[in-house]
Amino acid sequence: MRTILLLPFLVFSYIANAQSLPADKQATRETVNLYHNLQKLRQKGCMFGHQDDLAYGVHWKYVEGNSDLFEVTGDYPAVYGWELGGLELDSSKNLDAVPFDKMRLFIRQGYARGGVITISWHFTNPLTGKSAWDVGPGAVASILPGAAQHALYKSWLQKLAAFFVSLRGEHGEAIPVIFRPFHELNGNWFWWGKKWCTPNELQQLYRFTATYLRDSLQVHQLLYAFNTDRFANEAEYLERYPGDEWVDVIGFDIYQRNNNNAQFLQDADQMLTLLEKIANERNKLPALTEFGYGTLPDSTWWTSTLLPALHRHAISYALAWRNAGKSPQGRYEYYVPFKGEASAGNFLQFYKDPRTLFQKDITHEKLYAR
Numbered sequence: 001m002r003t004i005l006l007l008p009f010l011v012f013s014y015i016a017n018a019q020s021l022p023a024d025k026q027a028t029r030e031t032v033n034l035y036h037n038l039q040k041l042r043q044k045g046c047m048f049g050h051q052d053d054l055a056y057g058v059h060w061k062y063v064e065g066n067s068d069l070f071e072v073t074g075d076y077p078a079v080y081g082w083e084l085g086g087l088e089l090d091s092s093k094n095l096d097a098v099p100f101d102k103m104r105l106f107i108r109q110g111y112a113r114g115g116v117i118t119i120s121w122h123f124t125n126p127l128t129g130k131s132a133w134d135v136g137p138g139a140v141a142s143i144l145p146g147a148a149q150h151a152l153y154k155s156w157l158q159k160l161a162a163f164f165v166s167l168r169g170e171h172g173e174a175i176p177v178i179f180r181p182f183h184e185l186n187g188n189w190f191w192w193g194k195k196w197c198t199p200n201e202l203q204q205l206y207r208f209t210a211t212y213l214r215d216s217l218q219v220h221q222l223l224y225a226f227n228t229d230r231f232a233n234e235a236e237y238l239e240r241y242p243g244d245e246w247v248d249v250i251g252f253d254i255y256q257r258n259n260n261n262a263q264f265l266q267d268a269d270q271m272l273t274l275l276e277k278i279a280n281e282r283n284k285l286p287a288l289t290e291f292g293y294g295t296l297p298d299s300t301w302w303t304s305t306l307l308p309a310l311h312r313h314a315i316s317y318a319l320a321w322r323n324a325g326k327s328p329q330g331r332y333e334y335y336v337p338f339k340g341e342a343s344a345g346n347f348l349q350f351y352k353d354p355r356t357l358f359q360k361d362i363t364h365e366k367l368y369a370r
């Protein structure tokens, strides 16, 4: 009798649980916990992320414990972005000169503090051997199963897998990573971009990549992010989407490129509305996978423009791009304030807003625990 009464409940909870597993049904415990906790956390606020935060800032490189954000707020970001471009060539440094050995340690530090790790991959064009920006037709098709460069692509994924698997926490557990391959795929500036392959080819590539990492290489610490650049509507966003069973996080990248804050706010708001709708319908985590207003020409941008956009939505995280500093050509590139930078005071207000989440906010959330 009791069994009979319990049965529908058990079946129901089994289904509910199965539905809420990430794309990798064999994901490690920490990865599944992260996935569930992030679903809840987005109702509380939006985690602030920063690319390469611990490696360098506008005026420093590789100073232990340093971070431009830390110098401004006394706190680290909640999300740490890293980049693997170059790993496929056995380079000891990525395309932005970050040594992979150091990156591994930074990833461990961020994770040990309870932070979230996300990784992008600006990888080599497999047809030409040149950079990710070396565009042209045929590169995606060339690495699909059965095609000429497929074996090469598999060898690259093996190197990625070895790096992922080498990321271990204090107890030897695999560090969960939000992996964001083929980013900005509706743009034409990367070889996997819209103009250079069909939707079907991109989808095949995405599915093969996840399947190979997961089933052949036994990497079970990844949440998969699907990510476009700016987009006009739902149909454009989903044109190259590989399918719900392959994706955990959905996002887009957006940069402000002129001084029209109102326009940026309107654009961001519109896209975030669409993203949230798509995410809610499909039970995915919505994220602003990259954003920035290069060199921050408006000292009040954080509270006048970005914060209002974030306040209107329940977005998991927003990742600011890297504080590269001064290039050899003398051009500056940075997206978060550093000590003494004009928007630092305003950023502090943004930091104090209850709906922006930084390291201290999420350490006690214990995102990797049940």
Ligand code: BMA
Binding pocket: 083, 095, 096, 122, 321, 322, 324, 333
């Ligand atoms: C771009 C710039 C480049 C960098 C690339 C990959 O947006 O920051 O300098 O090489 O990202 O990180």
